Amino acid sequence: MKKGYLQLLFCFLLLVSSSSTFAQIATYNRGDITAVINPTMNHDSNACSSTCFVTANITINSSFLNDSVIIVDTITHTRLFATGNATGASPWSVIAGINMYNTVQPDYMVGGGVVFFNGPVLKIISGVDTIDSIPNNYVLPVPNPCTYNNVTGTIYVDNNGDCAYNAGDVPLNGLIVTGTENLFSPSTGLYMNNVYTVPTGIYTMRMQQSWMTNYTISLPPSYAFIFPVTSCFTGSITSTTLPLINADFPLQCSSNIDLQCWANAPCDIRPLGAFLLHPYATNTGCDSATGIMTLIKDSHTTYNASLSTNPATYVSGDTLQWNYTNLTNISNGAYWNSFIAGVHLTPDATVNIGDTLCFHGYATIASNDIDSTNNVFNICIPVVASFDPNIKEVSPRGTGVTGNIPVSTPDLEYTIHFQNTGTALAYNVNVVDTLDADVDALSLKIVGASHYMVPEWLAPGVVRFNFNSIFLPDSNTNEPASHGFVRFKVNMHTGLALGTQIKNKGYIYFDSNPAVITNEALNTIADPTVAVTNVIQSGNVRIYPNPATTQITVENLQNGTLSIMGINGNVVMSKEITAVKTTIDISHLPAGMYIIKTTNKNSTSTTKLIKQ
Structure with a gap:
């Protein structure tokens, strides 16, 4: 490997116009890689902002077909860019755009005549x-940034109506204040800003002074029902002066309120997994609200008061109630006040994945409540569960539990699925497959893969699929991106005898962890002219035919239960069995593989069913 070194080259270019461009180019070398990191930064005095765009110009000096380039964020281990050499060019050049954390910086972020741009460490x-x-990280000099100045004022309830903030008045904390500014050419359009008041009722808003025509400070229209226009408060303040102090809003309260009731809930629920539901009542209004909040929980959940916060004051069956008092936007010096309960619930044993648990809640509607529609909520939460996503499939699947196929079958196509269900990023994934002796290893053909992959023969008939530097996220961080697969075809040897079984399973290695072993894919050479009706038998219980198309027959399961589940564990059908011999209609089930679970007083067993 070549000795690595760092060569820094800084180029400066200043354009005399409404904008200036500043570049800081750095060149890096290591082995066959030459990388030129080229940030292009620009300040536009008309738009009062600066931009930064970064490209990585990468050359692999000695490259080959299917060579790869990957760019990774070293802090988050996120893959930012990946590509392969599809032509076999050597040297091979690649241009990649790098997303910065802050692509645009407004001039009010300028300090000491410069503005900073930050991006991932690569x-x-x-x-x-x-x-x-x-x-x-880059620094852009901004010699003549646009200028800004402050508007400050106090927002309060003017209890004595004298239009001045004095003893007895109540400062309002957490109110939104909106600033809208009209700009003249060459800087066109509107400049908008939002700030919140602090506990003393004071707000400070920074407004753009360059290119300003005028500006307006106002409260959002959603407050109008609480704070009507009066002789002291006209709804807004318009000015052409910066800075501006004492831009106060002396408010008078109306008697209107808006009580709202809702619940914060988890996005999903696990079978038998406890969770917290947070119903709450909140009041927007000066007048206080007192009443009752009611929650009707799903009947398939159990309430535990000792593990709940703000336990219900009244419980009857699935109905829980709480008393709330004096909810007002002024109490405790805050504008937004809520009564919140943490309800500890556990699904009962009848709840399974695929079910939905639903909850209904409501709060007392007062006569001065301007909107009663938001006093009621209905929430339904899906029940989910995990399952083993690391599986192996074969096509054709064949018929019956032994996967019967004719000897004339041209080839077998295998797909190995894998998923990172751990708690951290997988840097490398390696899939090892030992081919059956009845297939021709030299006929192996890669059909597809989810990520860049390099195959490697470890021994005759033993192949390893190397997903190096895959940086596969874990399913908790990014479930859709946590999956991967490899798909390949092999030919069977000619002249295989009837009854020959071709078996295959995969071994999946996530970094240095022990192998995750897939299921075994099975095919059996069978005479296509002989009809085969397979029987599943576990103990005395018999289920047939398998595969099945429209119905199955169950024998010797009297006084028991038969459940049919998808491969993800979701129960799609369940039936109580009372007779010695029972026929069950499965014509409505989609074609595929299912798991049958049978239970009676003597035993419980599971087996596979193929629905065609």
Whole structure:
């Protein structure tokens, strides 16, 4: 490997116009990789902002077909860019755009005549070569930024109506204040800003002074029903002066309120998994609200008062109630006040994945409540569960539990699915497959893969699929991106005898962890002219035919239960069995593989069913 070195080249270019461009180019070398990191920064005095765009110009000096380049954020281990050499060009050049944390910086962020742009610390990987810890922070000089100045004022309830903030008045904390500014050419359009009042009722808003025509400070229209226009409060303040102090809002309260009731809930529920539901009542209004909040829980959940916060004051069956008093936007010096309960609930044993648990709640409607529609809520939460996502499939699947196929079958196509269900990023995934002796290993053909992959023969008939630097996220962080697969075809040897079984399973290695072993894919060479009716038998219980199309027959399960589940564990059908022999209609089930679970007083067993 070549000795790595860092060569820094700074180029400065200043354009005399309404904008200026400033570049800081850095060149890095390691092994066969040459990377030129090229940030282009620009300040536009008309728009009163600066921008920064970064490209990585990468050259692999000695490359080959299916060579790869990967760029990774070294802090989060997120893959930012990946591509492969589809032409076999050597040298091979790649241009990648790098997203910055802050692509645009307004001029009010300028300090000491400069503005800062920050991006991810980069790692560039190609084969065995890696350039690590490439900084991605830049400084842009802004010699003449746009100017800004402050508008300040106090928002309060003017209890004595004298239009001045004095003893007895109540400052309002947490109110939104909106500023809208009209700008003249060459800077066109509106400049808008929102701030909140602090506990003393004071707000401070920074407004753009450059290119300003005028500006307006106002409260959102949603407050109008509480704070009507009076001789002291006209709804807004318009000015052409900056800075501006004592831009106060002396407010008079109306008697209107808006009580709202809702619940914060988890996005999903697990069977037998306890969870918290947070119903709450809140009042927007100066007048206080007192009443009752009611929750009707799903009947398939159990309430535990000792593990709940603000336990219900009244419980009857599935109905829980709480008393709330004096909810007002002024109490405790805050504008937004709520009564919140944490309800500890556990699904009962009848709840299974695929079910939905529903909850209904409401709060007392007062005569001065301007909107009664938001006093009621209905929430339904799906029940989910995990299952083993690391499986192996074969096509054709064949018929029956032994996967019967004719000897004339041209080839077998295998797909190995894998998923990172751990708690951290998987840097490398390696899939090892030992081919059955009845297939031709030399006929192996890669059909597809989810990520860049390099196959490697470890021994005759033993192949390893290397997903190096895959950076596969875990399912908790990014479930859709946590999956991967490899798909390949092999030919069977000619002249295989009837009854020959071709078996295959995969071994999946996530980094240095022990192998995750897939199910075994099975095919059996069978005479296509002989009809086969397979029988599943567990103990004395018999289920047939298998595969089935429209119905199955169950024998010797009297006084028991038969459940049919999808491969994800979701129960799609359940039936109580009373007779010695029972026929069950399955014509409504989609084609595929299912799990049958049978239970009686003597035993419980599971087996597979193929629905065609």
